[in-house]
Amino acid sequence: MQPLIEIRNASKVYGSGSAAVHAVREANLEVAPGEVLLMMGPSGSGKTTLLSMMGAILRATSGSIKLLGQEIVGMKESRLPDIRRNNIGFIFQGFNLFPALTARENVEEALKLKGFSRAKARDEAARLLDQVGLGDRAGHHPADLSGGQKQRVAIARALAGDPKILLADEPTAALDSTSGYTVMEILSTLARDHGRAVVIVTHDSRVLDYGTRQVHIEDGRLAEPVLTEGALA
Amino acid sequence: MSTLAWKNLFHDKIRLFVTLTGIVFALVLIIVQFGLFLGFLETTANVVVYSGADLWISAPGIPHVNAGAPMLEKRRYKALSVAGVERVDRFALNFVNWRLPSGAEQAIQVAGFDLNGRMGGPWNLIEGSVEDLRGEDTIILDELYKQKLGVERVGETVEISNRRARVVGFTSGIRSFTTSPYIYTSFKNSQNYTQIASGETYFLLVRLQPGADPQAVKAALGEAIPGVEVSTNDEMAKRTQNYWLFSTGAGITTLLGAFLGLVVGVVVVAQTIYSATVDHIREFGTLKAMGARNSYIYRVIIEQALLSATMGYAVAICIGIFISRSSAAGEAVILLPNEMIGGVFLLALGMCVAASILSIRKATTIDPAMVFKG
Numbered sequence: 001m002q003p004l005i006e007i008r009n010a011s012k013v014y015g016s017g018s019a020a021v022h023a024v025r026e027a028n029l030e031v032a033p034g035e036v037l038l039m040m041g042p043s044g045s046g047k048t049t050l051l052s053m054m055g056a057i058l059r060a061t062s063g064s065i066k067l068l069g070q071e072i073v074g075m076k077e078s079r080l081p082d083i084r085r086n087n088i089g090f091i092f093q094g095f096n097l098f099p100a101l102t103a104r105e106n107v108e109e110a111l112k113l114k115g116f117s118r119a120k121a122r123d124e125a126a127r128l129l130d131q132v133g134l135g136d137r138a139g140h141h142p143a144d145l146s147g148g149q150k151q152r153v154a155i156a157r158a159l160a161g162d163p164k165i166l167l168a169d170e171p172t173a174a175l176d177s178t179s180g181y182t183v184m185e186i187l188s189t190l191a192r193d194h195g196r197a198v199v200i201v202t203h204d205s206r207v208l209d210y211g212t213r214q215v216h217i218e219d220g221r222l223a224e225p226v227l228t229e230g231a232l233a
Numbered sequence: 234m235s236t237l238a239w240k241n242l243f244h245d246k247i248r249l250f251v252t253l254t255g256i257v258f259a260l261v262l263i264i265v266q267f268g269l270f271l272g273f274l275e276t277t278a279n280v281v282v283y284s285g286a287d288l289w290i291s292a293p294g295i296p297h298v299n300a301g302a303p304m305l306e307k308r309r310y311k312a313l314s315v316a317g318v319e320r321v322d323r324f325a326l327n328f329v330n331w332r333l334p335s336g337a338e339q340a341i342q343v344a345g346f347d348l349n350g351r352m353g354g355p356w357n358l359i360e361g362s363v364e365d366l367r368g369e370d371t372i373i374l375d376e377l378y379k380q381k382l383g384v385e386r387v388g389e390t391v392e393i394s395n396r397r398a399r400v401v402g403f404t405s406g407i408r409s410f411t412t413s414p415y416i417y418t419s420f421k422n423s424q425n426y427t428q429i430a431s432g433e434t435y436f437l438l439v440r441l442q443p444g445a446d447p448q449a450v451k452a453a454l455g456e457a458i459p460g461v462e463v464s465t466n467d468e469m470a471k472r473t474q475n476y477w478l479f480s481t482g483a484g485i486t487t488l489l490g491a492f493l494g495l496v497v498g499v500v501v502v503a504q505t506i507y508s509a510t511v512d513h514i515r516e517f518g519t520l521k522a523m524g525a526r527n528s529y530i531y532r533v534i535i536e537q538a539l540l541s542a543t544m545g546y547a548v549a550i551c552i553g554i555f556i557s558r559s560s561a562a563g564e565a566v567i568l569l570p571n572e573m574i575g576g577v578f579l580l581a582l583g584m585c586v587a588a589s590i591l592s593i594r595k596a597t598t599i600d601p602a603m604v605f606k607g
Contacts, residue, residue: 085524100244
């Protein structure tokens with residue numbers, strides 16, 4: 001099966017000469033549809049940098065990164081927003097919801113970015129919030145939602161436009177166990193039942209069972225991928 | 234209008250209040266300082282601006298209208314012979330003393346004009362008429378100076394240069410830049426108060442025939458009458474304004490005040506809008522991660538700035554109009570002409586958009602790690 005994410009010898013170097021910092025070194029990685037890849041490693045190991053490179057936010061210094069078969073290293077800066085908008089959904093540790101907007105408006109904003117009309121965005125936002133079990137909280141502002149509910153709104157927002165890739169940075173770090181499991185269940189389902197590639201940066205050992213694969217990163221180097229129990233089940 | 238721009242502004246009422254307070258403060262400061270400056274300019278040259286004359290003939294080299302020097306009146310006839318001249322009238326403006334009810338003296342400026350031509354005469358009459366000045370020793374003064382000069386009503390008799398004078402009318406808003414109020418009277422009466430020698434005048438005011446070219450007539454008058462200086466009305470007004478503006482501490486202070494008002498206003502608005510934008514920097518970073526083009530982020534930020542500017546302007550201009558109207562009763566007027574009302578709106582929009590553009594770079598070059606980290 002064609003991987004949705006293909007990374008070949010990708011590196012990210014900040015600065016140059018003796019002051020150069022190698023945030024990511026010669027990374028090689030593939031993520032196939034239906035996979036939930038857990039990316040683990042100590043703080044400062046390069047996890048978020050690699051996630052940003054996969055998300056077409058940070059440009060690799062060298063190597064190759066293909067998203068849905070499309071090379072993004074060397075792509076013109078002005079085209080990267082289109083790649084992100086059309087192919088990737090982001091889920092953040094701090095939720096990053098717009099506090100001035102209701103849950104529905106948060107999702108609508110993402111849909112409007114993707115070209116939905118106001119009316120269609122409204123209907124689709126309602127459907128996506130239903131999908132994450134928050135149909136009844138659509139009119140609430142983030143400040144009126146629990147951490148788990150906020151993260152589910154963030155997932156609904158990330159699903160706007162039906163992206164094939166979901167990138168999540170510590171999605172359960174700010175959640176209690178129950179909310180964390182709920183979020184992971186949703187992400188697993190989105191990968192398994194909808195053929196999406198889900199990459200999760202995490203320190204949270206509670207989520208290990210939900211991954212189909214783990215990779216470890218340390219000092220910018222990826223260790224050999226290993227199968228998790230979740231993947232074997 | 235984007236939902237995000239609108240809701241970002243109105244969601245946090247306290248932040249909105251702080252933002253608008255900053256903008257309103259800055260705009261009111263600019264309105265007051267520039268209004269004072271415009272008031273200063275108008276007050277220094279109002280006698281010239283409202284004179285109704287097209288050209289002024291004066292002794293050569295006078296620095297401003299309040300420093301005229303005597304010259305021979307018979308030059309009037311030579312001026313009348315120049316093509317394009319319709320009328321030439323005498324005009325005197327001179328400092329003399331007014332006796333206050335207390336017995337003390339107060340300096341005033343007597344403006345003596347020709348009652349038939351009316352050039353150099355009073356405007357904005359609120360009581361009495363210019364025709365009343367045909368009576369001997371009659372004067373018109375501005376209501377602003379009633380208290381200062383100890384006058385309450387028409388018909389009162391006062392003393393100027395040890396001669397009696399009778400108040401026959403009042404004007405409104407004819408201020409003097411100096412501490413000496415203008416007192417209007419006929420040229421003939423002014424000769425009694427100012428001791429102008431018979432056959433002399435301080436100025437000759439020229440009215441042109443319809444269609445005559447002021448510059449051509451000015452040149453012709455200069456050739457026909459040696460030993461005088463001929464100025465257009467605008468030139469005399471500018472000369473007077475420039476003298477008081479650049480040659481006196483008050484003028485330079487007012488000019489600097491207007492300049493500093495603008496600088497402080499711009500800085501306050503820039504800081505206010507910049508802070509308001511940077512407060513949302515994480516949200517703009519999130520939008521960018523979601524695939525928003527920079528142009529979309531620019532739009533949201535600029536819409537927020539335009540909304541803030543419009544709301545701040547609406548409040549500021551109301552305050553400005555109130556202050557301007559309140560100042561009409563005082564000696565220091567704050568002018569707020571329509572051009573300034575429009576200009577301040579454009580300035581508000583420009584300042585807010587410029588300040589938001591400063592913060593746009595920060596929003597569009599945001600470190601992605603900031604977006605990903607809680």
